[in-house]
Amino acid sequence: MTTIDPTKADFSRGEALFKAPSQFVKGVVRVTDLPQDGRAEIAFAGRSNVGKSSLINALTGQKSLARVSVTPGRTRELNFFTLGRDGQLLLVDMPGYGYARASKAEVKGWTRLIRDYLKGRSELKRLFLLIDARHGLKESDREIMTLMDEAAVSYQGVLTKADKPKSAALAAVEANVAAELAKRLAAHPQLIVTSARNGTGMPELRAAIAALAPNAVVS
Numbered sequence: 001m002t003t004i005d006p007t008k009a010d011f012s013r014g015e016a017l018f019k020a021p022s023q024f025v026k027g028v029v030r031v032t033d034l035p036q037d038g039r040a041e042i043a044f045a046g047r048s049n050v051g052k053s054s055l056i057n058a059l060t061g062q063k064s065l066a067r068v069s070v071t072p073g074r075t076r077e078l079n080f081f082t083l084g085r086d087g088q089l090l091l092v093d094m095p096g097y098g099y100a101r102a103s104k105a106e107v108k109g110w111t112r113l114i115r116d117y118l119k120g121r122s123e124l125k126r127l128f129l130l131i132d133a134r135h136g137l138k139e140s141d142r143e144i145m146t147l148m149d150e151a152a153v154s155y156q157g158v159l160t161k162a163d164k165p166k167s168a169a170l171a172a173v174e175a176n177v178a179a180e181l182a183k184r185l186a187a188h189p190q191l192i193v194t195s196a197r198n199g200t201g202m203p204e205l206r207a208a209i210a211a212l213a214p215n216a217v218v219s
């Protein structure tokens with residue numbers, strides 16, 4: 001697939017993009033409630049506990065942004081936030097999946113919402129698939145990857161909690177995940193290695209997002 005690699009300019013645009021305060025727009029439980037104004041979107045998804053909230057808060061520098069909208073019992077929402085000074089780019093925080101204690105009904109509801117969202121969302125420029133650097137890919141990750149390959153949704157792997165494993169273990173997980181993603185139709189070949197705890201990979205991730213939004217007003 002063709003890829004847009006971040007340029008040097010994207011690194012500074014990325015920093016500027018995330019300097020502007022993000023705002024919560026809405027939580028969506030049905031695809032009929034999705035924003036309809038055509039703004040470009042980038043999404044974050046991953047297994048529950050992968051570190052998604054921490055990553056979104058570290059990226060935006062807003063400590064409790066990702067939790068603000070979490071209403072108990074409504075964890076299957078897609079939460080939309082603005083990015084950039086003009087808010088013309090939306091960040092979509094998707095519900096965590098693979099939670100062992102989720103009921104069948106919850107899993108079914110989640111799967112349906114994700115499927116419906118991913119199938120026909122031309123606004124979605126890329127989904128960042130978060131993968132725990134200690135564990136690598138799991139079956140539930142592969143299921144969503146297959147969904148995205150089928151729906152031709154561009155996605156890119158992001159390793160989280162990279163401060164946790166020792167460097168040899170991290171390198172092994174990185175190599176395994178990269179090799180598996182390389183075989184996938186719609187996956188970006190480059191993995192971004194991050195830690196919300198020490199800031200590793202934040203500039204790279206911000207730059208990748210800025211590269212996807214060439215028209216966003218950043219300063």
Ligand code: GDP
Binds near residue numbers: 046161164
């Ligand atoms: P979510 O369920 O995917 O939103 O995950 P959270 O952001 O709530 O994080 C789950 C757990 O992982 C929490 O205990 C976090 O403190 C921890 N965590 C998240 N990011 C990091 C990281 O970069 N490094 C380390 N060591 N722990 C992290």
